[in-house]
Amino acid sequence: MTMTDPIPLIIGPGALGRLLAVRLATRGETWLAGRRRLPATQTLTTPEGQTLVRCLPTTTLDALPTHTPLVVHLTTKAMAVEAVVASLRQRLPAGTPLVLWQNGFGVQRLVSDHWPGPVLCATTTEGAYVEDDRHVVHAGHGQTALGSLDGRHQDLARRLAGRLTAAGLPTESVPDIRLRLWRKLAVNAAINPLVARFRIRNGQLRDRPFRPMVDAVIDEVAVILDAEGVTPPEGVGVSGWQALVWRVVEGTAGNRASMLQDVLAGRPTEHEAILGPLRAAARHHGLPTPTLDALYRELDGVK
Numbered sequence: 001m002t003m004t005d006p007i008p009l010i011i012g013p014g015a016l017g018r019l020l021a022v023r024l025a026t027r028g029e030t031w032l033a034g035r036r037r038l039p040a041t042q043t044l045t046t047p048e049g050q051t052l053v054r055c056l057p058t059t060t061l062d063a064l065p066t067h068t069p070l071v072v073h074l075t076t077k078a079m080a081v082e083a084v085v086a087s088l089r090q091r092l093p094a095g096t097p098l099v100l101w102q103n104g105f106g107v108q109r110l111v112s113d114h115w116p117g118p119v120l121c122a123t124t125t126e127g128a129y130v131e132d133d134r135h136v137v138h139a140g141h142g143q144t145a146l147g148s149l150d151g152r153h154q155d156l157a158r159r160l161a162g163r164l165t166a167a168g169l170p171t172e173s174v175p176d177i178r179l180r181l182w183r184k185l186a187v188n189a190a191i192n193p194l195v196a197r198f199r200i201r202n203g204q205l206r207d208r209p210f211r212p213m214v215d216a217v218i219d220e221v222a223v224i225l226d227a228e229g230v231t232p233p234e235g236v237g238v239s240g241w242q243a244l245v246w247r248v249v250e251g252t253a254g255n256r257a258s259m260l261q262d263v264l265a266g267r268p269t270e271h272e273a274i275l276g277p278l279r280a281a282a283r284h285h286g287l288p289t290p291t292l293d294a295l296y297r298e299l300d301g302v303k
């Protein structure tokens with residue numbers, strides 16, 4: 001396979017990958033790669049109920065295009081990233097930029113330290129799910145922030161943010177992506193493990209017996225993040241984190257969170273990517289994490 005112009009390549013053709021692929025394909029050629037070749041025609045239902053149909057070149061990891069892509073958007077789940085990146089090292093030129101879209105905050109550090117080219121991290125509140133192998137639903141509009149952990153590659157981040165925005169995914173290039181990844185992680189830690197464990201929609205967390213469980217997670221997370229120097233977007237300390245988490249619960253009340261969807265589908269969950277960095281930071285600062293540990297054990301046992 002050959003490409004003449006630098007083209008974005010998306011690896012990980014799940015909900016987010018297909019959302020990016022169909023959206024970016026409205027602006028120009030875009031490749032989509034996975035473990036298996038997908039149907040080339042992909043349909044996206046927008047939050048407004050419109051239908052976008054795009055014919056995309058789809059491929060597999062072992063048959064990637066021979067020319068350097070403009071950028072690789074890596075949209076697998078967190079636990080697949082290390083293996084995919086290891087295989088990309090043999091298949092792509094060293095300077096190829098990567099954008100990591102995973103929730104959590106583990107692989108981002110690892111890949112940023114070891115990939116020879118620029119690595120940007122993205123955090124997004126866009127929501128999408130796969131309806132079937134030819135159809136992705138963009139369930140709700142959100143915002144995306146993009147930047148590198150060490151503050152480098154700002155021109156690249158601005159250019160890529162511009163392309164995503166033009167494709168209908170509003171994206172800001174930011175100098176503080178580490179802070180934003182931690183904040184998203186805090187929200188995911190307070191919501192995802194509990195809704196996955198009790199198999200409930202996000203909004204049910206507002207009711208008993210779940211509300212005090214969420215507050216117990218927030219209490220632990222707030223102390224850890226304070227020790228890490230990570231502040232909530234508004235307010236301070238526990239009350240700032242509570243305001244953030246309950247705002248997201250309110251705004252996503254009808255959602256089945258991603259971790260619940262994974263449990264229901266019998267897929268591995270991203271509990272390590274979300275709870276792992278908090279537990280590691282707590283150990284580093286000598287802080288106890290009984291609530292997070294119990295949630296971790298519970299999810300680690302789910303097959």
Ligand SMILES: NC(=O)C1=CN([C@@H]2O[C@H](COP(=O)(O)OP(=O)(O)OC[C@H]3O[C@@H](n4cnc5c(N)ncnc54)[C@H](OP(=O)(O)O)[C@@H]3O)[C@@H](O)[C@H]2O)C=CC1
Pocket residue numbers: 011012013014015016017033034035036061075076077078080083084101102103124125126127128129130258270
């Ligand atoms: N969906 C959403 O709305 C949002 C998702 N995110 C984050 O984005 C990331 C992706 O989420 P989402 O799209 O929902 O996840 P999905 O499970 O829908 O998609 C993951 C995709 O990765 C593919 N994959 C797994 N292993 C490999 C591999 N070795 N090589 C190539 N492809 C592989 C899977 O392939 P296969 O189909 O073969 O299993 C699947 O298509 C997660 O970290 C999530 O937390 C963040 C915000 C919103």
Ligand SMILES: CC(C)(CO)C(=O)C(=O)O
Pocket residue numbers: 103187188191192202248252255256257258259
């Ligand atoms: C914000 C939240 C919890 C929305 O459901 C999410 O990011 C997820 O489902 O993973």
